[in-house]
Amino acid sequence: MKVAAYYGPGLFKVEERPLPEIGDGEMLVKVIAVGICGTDVHKAVHQTVKAGTVLGHEVAGIVERVGKDVTKFKVRDRVALAHHAPCMTCHQCLKNHHSLCDQYLKNNIFPGGFSQYVKVLPEHVRGTIYPITNDSTTFEEAAFMEPLACCVRGFHALDFQEGDTVLIIGAGPIGLQHLMLACAFNAGKVVITDLNPDRLRVAKTLGADLALNPQAKDFQAILQSVGLADGFDHVIVTVGVGALYEQGVSLAGKGGNVLVFAETPKGQKMTIEPNSIYSKELRIVGSYSSSPKHLQEALELIESGRIPVKTLISDRVPLEQVGEGIERSHKATDCLKIMVIPNQ
Ligand SMILES: [Zn+2]
Ligand SMILES: [Zn+2]
Secondary structure, X not given: OEEEEEOOOOOEEEEEOOOXXXXXXXXXXXXXXXXXXXXXXXXXXXXXXXXXXXXXXEEEXXXXXXXXXXXXXXXXXXXXEXXXXXXXOOHHHHOOOHHHOOOHHHOOOEOOOOEOEEEEOHHHHHHOEEEOOOOOOOHHHHOOHHHHHHHHHHHHHOOOOOOOOEEEEOOOHHHHHHHHHHHHOOOOOEEEEOOOHHHHHHHHHOOOOEEEOOOOOOHHHHHXXXXXXXXXXXXXXXXXXXXXXXXXXXXXXXXXXXXEOOOOOOOOOOOOOHHHHHHHOOEEEEOOOOOHHHHHHHHHHHHOOOOOHHHHEEEEEOHHHHHHHHHHHHHOOOOOEEEEOOOO
């Protein structure tokens, strides 16, 4: 089978690897669509993984083989899957911090999503792989289950109520998924910021009340003109830059929540005056990755059409163009979600 393996920033090679053997309780899944994620970009650009690693984890495909004892799935089932499975029984899992479970990062799909086939382990079969039940849901749409689940989990970490105002910093694929969730969950005014005018245009079509360049001279004046001068109920920061987290905190209103949603490069800092948290009773909440419950909710939102993820797909590329796709996703000038189609 072919994989696209990582060998350094901008350097991916398509290699032939043996088809994984599967054991009891495991499955082999043929990858039909796999999204390029911001975390793949982060790993590739900041070299946080070893040479030869196969990245990619937003996978949808067809069950090709099932091991002994697998009863939940059969060959030819259409499925969406996520790469890390929590144990569901430890202290962190019982407190709903599934992504902090000791087991969470110890298991992964093999060799990685940018591959024609992946092996999934019994713990994935148990909790992070779900059948695509709506025949009209495409594999490309279902591949959004994992990233949308992360957004759903983040959203539920806010004490959100219908009618609340929301600011989303960053209109990339993740920011736009948060925007769609805010609209689907009946937020009040929703504002999104980005430097890229194309992304702001997409945000308007997806329901943003305002899509603004945060560096525009009249940024504050515009917020004031729509009654948002005192800040937002919720600020969701989807860009891993310390200064944007500072901006997020400054734009949170009284009793506001700030969702820390994007990984920052190592050593990146933010400076906040504690009194701004104290006097406005702000909550600063982190949300990393997803959980089985949120994967299911995300897939339901996709299959019911409530979250039209298809609008975020800008490109479909073969394994040979994974490196280029990651580069383009990093520059963020001419694309949104790039889907890799490994078996074309
Ligand atoms: Zn992802
Ligand atoms: Zn656990």
